[in-house]
Structure formats: C-alpha cells, structure tokens
Amino acid sequence: MTSENTPLPFDDEGLETKGPYKVLVLGGGPTGLSAALYAARAELNPLVLTGLQIGGQVAITHSVENYPGFPDGVGGPELVELFQKQAERFGAVLEFDSAVDVDFSQRPYRVKGYNAIYEAESVIIATGATPRKLQVPGEVEFTGRGVSYCGTCDGWFFKGKDVIVVGGGDSALEEGEFLTRYANKVTVVHRRDEFRAGVLLQKRAAENPKMSFALDTVINTIDGNGEVQKVELKNLKSGETQTQPIDGVFIFIGHTPNTEIFQGHLEMEDGYIVTNKLMETNIPGVFAAGEAADPHFRQVITSAGMGAAAAIQANRWLQEHSS
Numbered sequence: 594m595t596s597e598n599t600p601l602p603f604d605d606e607g608l609e610t611k612g613p614y615k616v617l618v619l620g621g622g623p624t625g626l627s628a629a630l631y632a633a634r635a636e637l638n639p640l641v642l643t644g645l646q647i648g649g650q651v652a653i654t655h656s657v658e659n660y661p662g663f664p665d666g667v668g669g670p671e672l673v674e675l676f677q678k679q680a681e682r683f684g685a686v687l688e689f690d691s692a693v694d695v696d697f698s699q700r701p702y703r704v705k706g707y708n709a710i711y712e713a714e715s716v717i718i719a720t721g722a723t724p725r726k727l728q729v730p731g732e733v734e735f736t737g738r739g740v741s742y743c744g745t746c747d748g749w750f751f752k753g754k755d756v757i758v759v760g761g762g763d764s765a766l767e768e769g770e771f772l773t774r775y776a777n778k779v780t781v782v783h784r785r786d787e788f789r790a791g792v793l794l795q796k797r798a799a800e801n802p803k804m805s806f807a808l809d810t811v812i813n814t815i816d817g818n819g820e821v822q823k824v825e826l827k828n829l830k831s832g833e834t835q836t837q838p839i840d841g842v843f844i845f846i847g848h849t850p851n852t853e854i855f856q857g858h859l860e861m862e863d864g865y866i867v868t869n870k871l872m873e874t875n876i877p878g879v880f881a882a883g884e885a886a887d888p889h890f891r892q893v894i895t896s897a898g899m900g901a902a903a904a905i906q907a908n909r910w911l912q913e914h915s916s
C-alpha cells in the first residue's frame with residue numbers, strides 16, 4: 594500500500610469511545626457468532642457488532658438442511674438464536690451497531706460505528722455478503738413491490754400467484770422449491786442451459802409439478818404499475834424477446850462481499866479480503882473469516898468454522914502481542 598493510498602483517519606464526530614476490547618467481532622452471522630463463542634470461551638470478552646440483522650443471511654433462510662447435528666433440518670432464525678445463546682452464555686456481548694469505517698494504522702485498532710467508536714487489540718471481520726443485483730431496468734423501482742431477494746421473507750405474499758426465480762445455483766433452485774408452497778407457478782429463468790446447483794436440488798426441481806424452466810434466457814426489463822406485472826425475457830440462443838405477465842421476480846444470482854469499508858485498509862481481491870490459512874489479513878491482529886473473505890465455500894458450516902479458526906488464531910496472536 595503506497596502512502597498516497599493510505600486512508601486518512603476517520604472523523605470521530607464526537608461519538609463516545611468504547612473499549613479497548615481484546616477482540617472486536619464485526620458481524621453477527623454464523624461466522625461472527627462462532628468467532629464470538631470461541632473468543633468468549635478463551636475469556637477474551639469479545640464485543641460483537643451485529644450489523645443490521647443478527648444472523649445475517651441465515652436469519653432469512655427458511656430451513657438449513659446441511660448443518661451437522663440437525664438431521665431433520667433447522668429453521669434459519671432458530672439456528673441463529675442457538676448460536677447467539679451459546680456465545681452469550683460464555684460472555685460474548687452483542688451490540689446492535691454496524692461498522693462504517695476503520696483505522697488499522699496503529700493499535701488499539703479503531704472501528705467507527707453509528708453509535709460509538711470501538712477500540713480493540715484485535716479485530717475479526719465477519720461482515721458476510723449481500724445478494725447480487727441483476728441490474729436491469731425496473732429492478733430497483735420494484736424492489737419490495739414484486740422484486741425480492743428472499744423467498745422466506747416474501748413468499749407468503751405470492752399465494753396463488755405466478756413468480757419467476759432468476760439464477761441457476763443452489764439458492765435459485767432451493768428458494769424456487771420453497772416458493773412453490775405459496776405460488777401457483779414458479780418459472781426458473783437461467784442464463785445458461787445447465788444448472789450449477791447440486792444434483793439433488795436439480796432432481797427435486799425437475800420433479801416439482803409447479804416448477805418450469807426458461808433456459809438460455811435473461812430478463813431484459815421488469816415492469817408494472819406500482820407493482821410488478823410483467824417482464825421482458827430474451828432467449829440468448831435465438832435472440833427472441835417476449836413479454837411475460839408475472840406477479841413476482843425473485844433474484845438469486847450470487848452475492849457481493851460486504852467489504853467496502855475495508856477498501857484501502859486491507860489487501861483485497863475481487864472485493865474479498867485476502868487472508869492466509871490462519872485467517873490473518875495483511876494487518877497483524879486483524880482477521881477475516883466467512884463470506885467477506887471466502888468466495889469458494891459460502892456455507893453456514895464453513896463460515897462458522899472459519900469464524901472459530903479466526904478466534905483461535907486471535908487468541909494465539911494476543912498471547913504473543915499483548916501490550
């Protein structure tokens with residue numbers, strides 16, 4: 594990082610300063626709560642800035658079927674509650690605040706939230722990721738009026754209606770299947786002719802009588818009158834376009850890591866924070882885990898595991914570097 598790229602220290606804006614904490618965890622999803630559990634059990638009294646929603650993406654997932662220990666699956670919100678309870682049982686403290694800026698130029702490191710400035714000897718970044726946008730006309734205008742990124746949250750509003758699900762990954766097929774509980778018909782619109790989703794999900798989708806598929810197809814525009822009423826679809830092979838009446842468009846085309854505030858402060862690649870196998874970033878004492886640093890696995894179990902690993906390493910690092 595050159596000196597001209599070195600970010601300026603942030604303006605405190607008269608906010609109260611809290612800490613210094615031994616470990617400050619940024620993010621209250623599976624990664625952050627697992628990091629908090631491990632840090633708490635190491636008696637590091639971690640503070641967790643939960644962000645706007647405790648649990649992150651899992652909190653809006655209807656059912657998690659691949660987290661070990663729950664052979665019959667577990668509701669996303671229920672799993673989050675269990676994570677939280679377990680971390681708090683050992684002394685982790687959760688604070689409803691989001692990091693908006695950081696200063697990693699010297700220890701204690703400083704993190705600016707909406708409510709306070711937090712000082713910490715070590716920081717574990719577990720800020721996760723948010724759904725990627727399709728970036729077509731109408732998407733922003735109709736978000737919350739027929740365009741959604743969460744079947745669990747909004748499926749109920751589409752009882753007996755026809756919806757489109759965009760994407761070809763696990764999320765698209767899993768959420769598409771979930772939406773058939775409410776919707777009359779779910780059309781999966783995917784830009785290629787083969788899915789990236791796992792075989793089991795593909796099989797279940799193919800066997801679901803309420804699901805149909807528009808392959809090699811993209812949405813050009815989303816339109817309506819106050820609420821979504823139609824989309825223009827384009828077949829990428831034939832070039833043909835057609836207007837399809839529709840009540841809802843659910844978009845599941847991947848995620849973007851929530852790492853904007855670390856740009857210029859940490860080494861990053863394609864928006865993801867670069868770490869080594871020990872979850873260490875290029876700044877000693879600053880660790881990153883879960884979807885903010887992981888473009889590959891993005892599972893609750895892997896994110897939770899990385900969070901635990903980051904806390905174990907933070908503990909080791911603090912033992913060697915405590916002032």
Ligand code: NAP
Pocket residue numbers: 659726727759760761762763764765767784785788789811845846847848889890891892
């Ligand atoms: P993903 O695997 O990255 O799939 C994204 C899908 O969206 C791909 O099919 C991609 O098409 C399509 N896409 C991307 N950008 C697009 C655009 N601009 N326009 C149209 N389509 C676009 O994302 P995901 O499904 O959210 O899954 C993320 C991770 O979570 C994965 O590792 C997945 O295995 C995991 N996950 C697992 C489960 C489960 O195990 N039950 C459930 C949900 C998610 P292409 O295929 O052409 O690239």
